[in-house]
Amino acid sequence: MESFIPDLHQKLSKPSVILSASNPGFAAACERWTDIDRKTPAVIVQPANERDVAVLVREAHAAGIPFVPATGGHSQWSTVEDGMVIDMSRYKETIVHPDGHTVAVRGGVLMKELQLALSENGQFTTVANGNTVGVIPYTIGGGISxxxxxxxxxxxxxxxxxxxxxxxDVVPASESTNPDLLWAIRGAGQFFGIVVELVLRTYSPSLMGPDGVRQIGTIFFPPERAFEVCQALRKIVSAHDHASSGHCMAMMDPSKGRVLMVAPQYFGTGPELQATFKPLTDMGPLEHAHLPSTFDKHSDHLDWMCPKGDFKRFSQTGLVSINPENFSKLVDLHRELLETLPGTERSVFTIEWHTPTASKGARETKTSFGLRGVDIWLNILTWYTDPNIHDQVLQFDRRASEIMRSDTKEEAYVAYTNTSRDDPIEYRYKDATAVKKLKELKKRWDPNGCFTQQLL
Known part of the structure; x- marks a missing residue:
């Protein structure tokens, strides 16, 4: 490493930045969304362009130096001990082609930056629920939205x-050039290299509703009403007479205490949202409200979840259905967590739903992701500041999955690729033929496991 770092200065472009422990910006550049398993690299390099990234990968690979890429810093795998972090924060570019309904995203562009660029051009696309999440890593890992x-x-x-x-080497991938690699990138790209550019489809906001906005709502209930709330929600979501997504969350509200919050995101008009979710508002909630939300502000209400530091873990588990009995037990488990382990009050246990996606347009795209038809998810956010309770908190995370999978056979277990690398590959990629193809492509493009040992 002593000779590796000085050599980089000669090989990278002038705008790039190299940070080691003696540099003032090193500590800040080491920060991540979570401090769980956060490691201290020997060097952090912030490339300024595609060529810089290629040089860093080539030189590190040749020298046998471990490295990881980092964009928004949300991934628990974007940290390495005594190796190199390739920090993409200095290399960003977004090029919108509204007439062609495409956007080119390069380097370390974050969600909020993409949302603003697309909104200025009257377009939208799939994005995560977090302004500081990196667009490229989120997208190549599946991109639930x-x-x-x-x-x-x-x-x-x-x-x-x-x-x-x-x-x-910088390798292009499209339907006409390296199409198998493109297929792999669509759901497993993080295991094949560092993706430095994606061209994505974009859409007119009019698809969301007549005013080009989505409607968002909040409906609060006491947690003791979890079973009946979940029953009503299941009936609404299974009606298949509208397009919506949303969250049913067991959480601690600063002013209300422990609550259950149903937060629908509805594609249509405000009155239509009210009519669709009337079975819930007729149940006498603590309070409820709704308002329109523009694409540029998609995740602003979730900024409280985005600060770096503390000990946070976010996992997503696919579910076969919304089960009121299981959800009631999950809400009880959330109460037990907060009562047993003080300092975990910002933890949130959630069911996320999506009404089914039409089997046309983007859904016709061939991908390695393989989780089409998984419309219900268990989202577990655990958040604490005391590292001494890590193992105890992790047990609650596991118990949550066990509760919500209690009506599911193991062969139907689903884990989201972007939040899990420890679950069996069969949980993350459900198609055995696709897994076989991914392993064959891994042997071709990354036989030595430069980009993790996954799929080898």
Whole structure:
């Protein structure tokens, strides 16, 4: 490493930045969304362009130096001990083509930056529920989105890509050039290289509703009413007479205490949202409200979840259905967590739903992701500041999955690729034929496991 770092200064472009422990900006650059398993690298390099990324991969691979890419810093895998972090925050570019309904995203563009660029051009696409999440890593790992009922997963909207592979080559991938690699990037790209560019489909906001906005609501209940609330929600979501997504959350509200919050995101008009979710508002909630939300402000209400630091874990588990009995037990488990382990009050246990996506448009795209038809998800956010309770909190996370999977056979277990690398591959990629193909492609493009040992 002593000779590696000085050599980089000669090989990278001048705008790039190299940070080691002695540099003032090093500590801040080490920060991540979670401090769980956060490691201290020997060097953090902030490339300024595609060529810089290629040089870094080639040189590190040749020297046997471990490295990881980092964009928004939300991934628990974007940290490495005594190796190199390739920090994409200095290399960002967004090019919108509204007439062609495409956007090119390069480097470390974050969700809020993409939302603003698209909104200025009268377009939208699939995005995550977090302004500081990196667009490219989110998309290549699948990309579950509030907009999935309308336009599918983010990976289904990838039209082409450019990826830096293990030898430092920049490889284009499209339907006409390296189509199998493009297929792999659509759902498993993180295991094949560093994707430095994606071209994505974009859409007119009029698809959301007549005013080009989505409607968002909040309906609060006491947690003791979890069973009946979940029953009513299941009936609404299963009606298949509208397009919506949303969350039913067991959480601690600063002013209300422990509550159950149903937060629908509805594609249509305000009166239509009110009519659709009337069975819930007729149940006498603590309070309820709704308002229109524009695409540029998609995740602003969730900024409280985005600060770096503390000990946070976010996992997503696919569910076969909304089960009121299981959900009631989940809400009880959330209460037990907060009562047993003080300091976990910001933890949130959630069911996320999407009404089914039409089997046309983006949904016709061939991907390696393989989780089409998974419309219900268990989202577990655990958040605490005391590292000494880590193992105890993790047990609550596992118990939550066990509760919500109690009506599911193991062969139907689903884990989301973007939040899990420990679950069996069969949980993350449900198609055995696709897994076989991914493993064959891994042997071709990354036989030595430069980009993790996954699929080898």
């Amino acid at each position: 509030s907009y999935t009922p309308l336009i599918g997963y983010a990976c289904e909207n990838i039209l082409s890509a450019r990826i830096v592979v293990a030898d430092g």
